Amino acid sequence: MLSRLFSEVLPDVQRLAADWAEEHEHEKAKEDDNDTSALMENDLDDAQEGSSRAESELAGDDEDEEEEEEAEEEDCGDENGLGGKPKKRGPKKRKMTAERVERSKVRRMKANARERTRMHDLNSALDNLRKVVPCYSKTQKLSKIETLRLAKNYILALGEILRNGKRPDVVTYVQMLCKGLSQPTTNLVAGCMQLNTRNYLTEQCADGARFHMAGSPFSVPYSYRCSRLSSPHYQPGAGPLSLRAQSYSSAYEASEYSSPDYEAAHSPVCSSRQHESSDSDRNYHYSMHYSGLTTSRNNISFGSSGARNSGAHAENIPPFHDVHLHHDRGAQYEDLNAFFHN
DNA sequence: TAGGCCATCTGGTCCT
DNA sequence: AGGACCAGATGGCCTA
Numbered sequence: 001m002l003s004r005l006f007s008e009v010l011p012d013v014q015r016l017a018a019d020w021a022e023e024h025e026h027e028k029a030k031e032d033d034n035d036t037s038a039l040m041e042n043d044l045d046d047a048q049e050g051s052s053r054a055e056s057e058l059a060g061d062d063e064d065e066e067e068e069e070e071a072e073e074e075d076c077g078d079e080n081g082l083g084g085k086p087k088k089r090g091p092k093k094r095k096m097t098a099e100r101v102e103r104s105k106v107r108r109m110k111a112n113a114r115e116r117t118r119m120h121d122l123n124s125a126l127d128n129l130r131k132v133v134p135c136y137s138k139t140q141k142l143s144k145i146e147t148l149r150l151a152k153n154y155i156l157a158l159g160e161i162l163r164n165g166k167r168p169d170v171v172t173y174v175q176m177l178c179k180g181l182s183q184p185t186t187n188l189v190a191g192c193m194q195l196n197t198r199n200y201l202t203e204q205c206a207d208g209a210r211f212h213m214a215g216s217p218f219s220v221p222y223s224y225r226c227s228r229l230s231s232p233h234y235q236p237g238a239g240p241l242s243l244r245a246q247s248y249s250s251a252y253e254a255s256e257y258s259s260p261d262y263e264a265a266h267s268p269v270c271s272s273r274q275h276e277s278s279d280s281d282r283n284y285h286y287s288m289h290y291s292g293l294t295t296s297r298n299n300i301s302f303g304s305s306g307a308r309n310s311g312a313h314a315e316n317i318p319p320f321h322d323v324h325l326h327h328d329r330g331a332q333y334e335d336l337n338a339f340f341h342n
Numbered sequence: 343t344a345g346g347c348c349a350t351c352t353g354g355t356c357c358t
Numbered sequence: 359a360g361g362a363c364c365a366g367a368t369g370g371c372c373t374a
Contacts, residue, residue, distance in 0.1 A: 107359090107360080108351090108352080108353095110360090110361095111351095111352085111353095111360090111361085111362095112350075112351060112352080114361070114362080115350080115351075115352085115362095115363090116349085116350070116351090118362075118363080119349070119350080123348095123349095143346085143347060143348090144347080144348085145347090
């Protein structure tokens with residue numbers, strides 16, 4: 001089981017790493033071109049704008065330094081330093097000549113450009129991290145801090161699975177993923193997981209409810225449990241983890257599993273500045289299509305191999321620009337779902 | 343309008 | 359001296 005998980009996931013990870021390296025090189029080359037020209041121009045503009053201020057400050061430094069040097073000389077004269085300020089250590093500051101001022105400005109501009117590049121690299125790395133944690137969306141990105149938190153939880157969850165050698169229940173898994181996340185992100189992650197597990201459960205229930213947890217299908221302490229499958233009194237929007245369920249309607253109702261007891265509703269906790277809800281809507285739509293194409297009554301293929309082998313989904317996915325990447329991502333973290341189900 | 347998030351600038355520190 | 363890294367400050371944008 002574990003070896004299968006590794007054999008399926010590792011090629012994807014390696015491919016991602018290779019893609020990233022290639023992309024990174026490309027970005028790097030581009031940035032070298034752009035940053036050093038456009039950004040330096042930008043810096044020059046800024047520098048010209050702030051030059052008067054800087055020069056005045058530096059001029060002020062000049063005077064200060066002369067005073068400091070005089071003071072230091074006085075300190076030297078007062079070796080015992082009784083009552084005087086402690087003598088400054090380290091190299092003495094040199095006077096800021098016009099040439100030194102100019103050099104300092106150039107150095108500062110170059111440092112700014114480097115800092116920008118560094119932050120861009122950091123952001124690129126964060127983008128790549130977003131792609132390998134659950135619930136990736138190209139259009140509605142997780143914030144930096146949420147990405148890091150989710151990545152940490154994801155790693156811990158995977159480690160826990162590997163250590164125990166057995167699948168946790170879905171609720172535990174979602175709880176591990178969502179630990180410390182903001183409410184909107186929690187909803188997003190829970191929503192993604194719910195869909196994946198929902199598909200599985202739906203299949204299982206259709207097959208005669210082979211998979212059951214105590215009570216409702218999930219025994220979910222939150223309200224994100226599968227209402228279609230369990231409670232006819234489900235009220236979307238109620239509870240701390242209520243999901244934006246509207247998205248289920250169009251893509252889902254067309255399916256054979258649509259249920260009349262489901263009323264689309266917006267949960268207030270799911271709306272965020274990042275439009276995560278609307279984005280998750282897309283994810284939901286997409287996930288449904290994806291799952292519908294890669295599952296069958298008797299053969300559920302959640303894993304990446306299944307997705308690759310299915311071959312059909314690529315032509316049938318909805319026209320969202322971020323869908324393809326989500327496909328890739330879905331294939332990856334659905335490997336984990338495959339782990340749940342094998 | 344407040345708060346969250348982000349990009350950028352900047353000065354300090356450490357290292358080579 | 360210069361580069362990498364870091365953290366604080368600042369202003370812009372967006373959303374509730």
